[in-house]
Amino acid sequence: MKKDTKIVNAGRKSKWTQGMVNPPVYRASTIVFDSVKEMKHAAVNRAKQVPFYGRRGTPTTFAFADAMTELEGGAGCYVYPCGTAAITSAILSFVKSGDHILMVDTAYEPTRDFCSKTLARIGVDVTYYDPxxxxxxxxxxxxxxxxxxxxxxxxxxxxxxxxxxxxxxxxQKNEDIVVMLDNTWASPIHFQPFEYGVDVSVQAATKYVVGHSDCMLGTATANKKCWPVLRENSYLLGQCASPDDIYLAMRGIRTLGVRLNQHQQASLKVATWLQTRPEVETVLHPALESCPGHEHFKRDFVGGNGLFSFVLKQSNPQALNAMLDGMHHFKMGFSWGGYESLILANSNIKSMRTATNWLYSTPLVRLHIGLEDVDDLIADLDAGFSRLNALL
Incomplete structure (x- = not known):
């Protein structure tokens, strides 16, 4: 099937839908059986999407896991209550005391905190590396x-x-090394991790999969070799997710392709406009040549999204605050991937790096371009630059 057809059909096996268009919400803790034989069968096959206990999953869970597995191309998918839980559980599934891991220096801040606090406490050594x-x-x-x-x-x-x-x-160095990727930016459809050698792909499904900023969810999809270990260790860690939240994510999948098309078209228009602004030092959009690693984006990705950053030429906290405080369509918030536009400024990227030296001393501004009319968004940013310039 082509990509758009997969998005519509993934996770819709008849055993999950029972003839309905959408898999229903199954809420359960206890699963009951009428015979010893039935209970033993469920126990033996609990790893094969047979209901056994609520924490193992219900048909709602299994349908969504099927969809994510198919869209990312793995062997199986585990569902978690948030993206950070997916990251930490995936890592804990494959490390023991005395191990060493290599962590990219650009890692999501909670990932970095988990390394410096939890992993350090249990005797796992972490080396950060240049992305x-x-x-x-x-x-x-x-x-x-x-x-x-x-x-x-x-x-x-x-x-x-x-x-x-x-x-x-x-x-090549060690066939037992597990390569993990936080694939949230690309969503399940714009980068196919297992085609490029990744063993475990993590998603903060909170972002584009859910797509409406109204629930938290995480996933980790694994290849055939790593899936049994990931599945059993995540279960032992007590990880499970609400079927109501999973239902929202399944609904989000159905519009994922059309939403991402709109996000990426609008973000490119905004990013190109920002390149013309005298206040902007550089624009960090993966689809633009000014972004480090752009050649890898062109080679490996089939599309983009609405999330990118730009660096200002000057640093003036009062002027930056004036710009941010007066935004109409861009609101400040610590997430992205919903239908709304967001803006977030960071003036201290240098302190978040240990393996690489960030080139700029001026503030970085991250934008998420939502589904509003792009001309309204550009007008909002233009007015923001006017407030910025008035105080420089």
Whole structure:
């Protein structure tokens, strides 16, 4: 099936839908059985999407997991209550005390905190690496390296990694190394991780999969080799998600393609306009040549989205606050992927890096371009620059 047809049909097996268009919401803790034989059968097959206990999942869970597995191209998918839970559980599924992991220096801040606090406490050593390291990742791999973790593009600074190059070198060095990717930016449809050598792909489904900023959800999809380990360890960690939230994510999948098309078209128009602004030092949009790793984006991705950043030429906190405080369509918030436009400023990227030196000392502004009319969004930013300039 073509991509758009998959988006409509994924997760809609008749055993989940029972003839209805959408898989219904099954809420359950206890699953009851009429015979010892039935209960034993469920116990033996509990890893095969047979209802056994609510935390193992209901048909709502299984339908959504099927959809994500098909869209990302893996062997199985586990569902978590948020994206951070997906990241931390995936990592914990494959490390033990004394192990070493390689973590990209652009990692999502909660991922970095988990490394410095939780992993350090249990004796797992973490080395941060330059997101643009590519095939030179092999120089950092140690005998006890168990995971190489990627995030492409970086969640604030947008560097696009050489995912196939890193995967190839890591697996050549040690076939037991698990390469994980935070694939949230691309969603399940704009980058196919398993075609490029990734072992475990993590999504904050809170973002584009849900698409409406109204629930939290995470997923981790794995290849055939890693799926049994991920599945059982995530269950042992107590991870499960609400069927009501899962239903919202399943509904979000159906419009994912058309939403992303609108997001990416509008974001490119805004990004191109920002390149003409005298206040802007550089625009960090993966689809533009000014973004580090743009060549990898052109080679590996089939589309973009609404999230990108730009760097201001000057640093003046009072002027920046005046710009942000008066926005009409762009509101400030710590997420993205919904239908609404968002703006977030960070003046301290240098402090968030340990392996690489951030080139700019002026503020970085991250935008999420929503589904509003793009001309209204440009007018909002234009007015914001006027407020900024009035105080410079």
């Amino acid at each position: 643009m390291i590519g095939r030179d990742i092999g120089d950092l791999i140690q005998d006890n390296t168990s995971i190489v973790f990627l995030e492409s593009p970086g969640s604030l600074t947008m560097e696009i990694q050489d995912v196939p190059g890193i995967c190839q070198v890591a697996h």
